[in-house]
Amino acid sequence: MLTRAAVLTEFHAPLEIREVELADPGPGEVRVRIRASGICGSDLKAIDGKSPVVSQLPFVLGHESAGVVESVGEGVAALKPGDHVIIAMSGPCGRCRGCAGGEFHLCSGPARMTAIMGGLPRMTLDGAETRRFIGIGSFAEHAVVSERMCVKIAKDAPFAAMALLACGVVTGVGAVLNVARVQPGSSVLVVGCGGVGLNVIQGAVLAGATTIYAADIAEQKLKLAERFGATPVQEFPQNVDYAFDATGVPGVLAKAFAATRPGGTTVMVGSPPRGQNLEIDPSLLFASRRLMGTQGGDAAPLRDLPMLAAQYMAGRLDLDGLITERVPLEDINAAVERVRQGSVARSVIVFD
Ligand SMILES: [Zn+2]
Ligand SMILES: [Zn+2]
Structure with a gap:
């Protein structure tokens, strides 16, 4: 045809x-x-x-x-x-x-x-x-x-909203639920508040994180982050339980990693350009910190997409x-x- x-x-x-x-x-x-x-x-x-x-x-x-x-x-x-x-x-x-x-x-x-x-x-x-x-x-x-x-x-689910689940939403929420496995009551730093970063914030809310900080160089994106439940910050807070880098910029990732507490977890959600190096202080890793990567939020589509659609229909995912x-x-x-x-x-x- x-x-x-x-x-x-x-x-x-x-x-x-x-x-x-x-x-x-x-x-x-x-x-x-x-x-x-x-x-x-x-x-x-x-x-x-x-x-x-x-x-x-x-x-x-x-x-x-x-x-x-x-x-x-x-x-x-x-x-x-x-x-x-x-x-x-x-x-x-x-x-x-x-x-x-x-x-x-x-x-x-x-x-x-x-x-x-x-x-x-x-x-x-x-x-x-x-x-x-x-x-x-x-x-x-x-x-x-x-x-x-x-x-x-479901036939009453709006197509535009459902489409977003396939990439941006499942990547951001999946990084929180599937990769970092954020625990209720924890503190989270999200760096980069574009399409994916906003969904990391939504994932953190779903996971029950009680303190969610958002950082971005664009004022407009910080405003949006606030609407999704995060507190905008100019400087990275220290000793957070989890950090998510949605920028894909190695220097930013290193700074986010250094902002986690001993035993804290950092997930790189952004997609970095090939062939760059990441410089981190290995003594930070020695203090039981974890640094993780993810491809698309480690999604299992048949498990995660119906769950996200249901969260949306229940009014818990914007x-x-x-x-x-x-x-x-x-x-x-x-x-x-x-x-x-x-x-x-x-x-x-x-x-x-
Ligand atoms: Zn995509
Ligand atoms: Zn296979």
């Missing part, structure tokens, strides 16, 4: 709204009519030619989405047309070493590896194979994805407050620019 997509045809250039040919879903796959897709920092990185998995153009970005199942391929049993779904960033195989140990975020099955590299050949632009971000490519009216990546949601604007696909380039300038928390592409 033909569908409209925002296509990356040249790095550092605006996306082009084009008609692309999308194949029917193959065995184990479904076609989803995309209803909402958030613009994430890693989409911008790819536009700038800085993503290691986006090298061959044309390419369709977008990986934080929700929509409606339109058709299903052979052997799909868990989903049927009309189901509302979030498309998760991974569909763990259940058979590799990572999955066998319950570490679904470390799935190394062949389907996951293929998805990371742009997915199976399912889309063409003027006859040229067009890869899709993490095998999704949700800056398009339709996506063909593995059924394993789809997490069913997703609407994260959405600064909803824009149609035609206006994606202007929205990308606003995300780049840091003037929005999340910009969501919505489809009728």
Whole structure:
């Protein structure tokens, strides 16, 4: 079928709204009519030619989405047309070493590896194979994805809010609940209050942290952090139980690490550029401090996304407050620019 997509045809250039040919879903796959897709920092990185998995153009970005199942391929049993779904960033195989140990975020099955590299050949632009971000490519009216990546949601759950769960929200909240395992009553420092950092704050609230500090160089983001339950600080407080760095800047991470108490935990949530070094005083590590990394909040999509959707429906997770604007696909380039300038928390592409 033909569908409209925002296509990356040249790095550092605006996306082009084009008609692309999308194949029917193959065995184990479904076609989803995309209803909402958030613009994430890693989409911008790819536009700038800085993503290691986006090298061959044309390419369709977008990986934080929700929509409606339109058709299903052979052997799909868990989903049927009309189901509302979030498309998760991974569909763990259940058979590799990572999955066998319950570490679904470390799935190394062949389907996951293929998805990371742009997915199976399912889309063409003027006859040229067009890869899709993490095998999704949700800056398009339709996506063909593995059924394993789809997490069913209630039909009354709003698509824009649900889309955000797939990347930014599960990364931030997951860093708190799955990685640091923040304990009730503890103190937390969050550095960097963009899309992910705000969700670290929300995760800390959900975990029952009683003191949550937020640091950011942008005054506007600190104001938002306050709305989500954090106390803005100019200087890092010392002796906190947990620190989260959502900036990906090594010097900032080192400072956050030094702000934890002996036995405290620091999690790097941000994605740092390759090839930089982190300088920390090893005597701080010696005092039982822990320094941890995470990929996407160590999420297990089928476990975490329904939990987060339920928290939202119960009024305990603010997703609407994260959405600064909803824009149609035609206006994606202007929205990308606003995300780049840091003037929005999340910009969501919505489809009728
Ligand atoms: Zn993302
Ligand atoms: Zn696996």
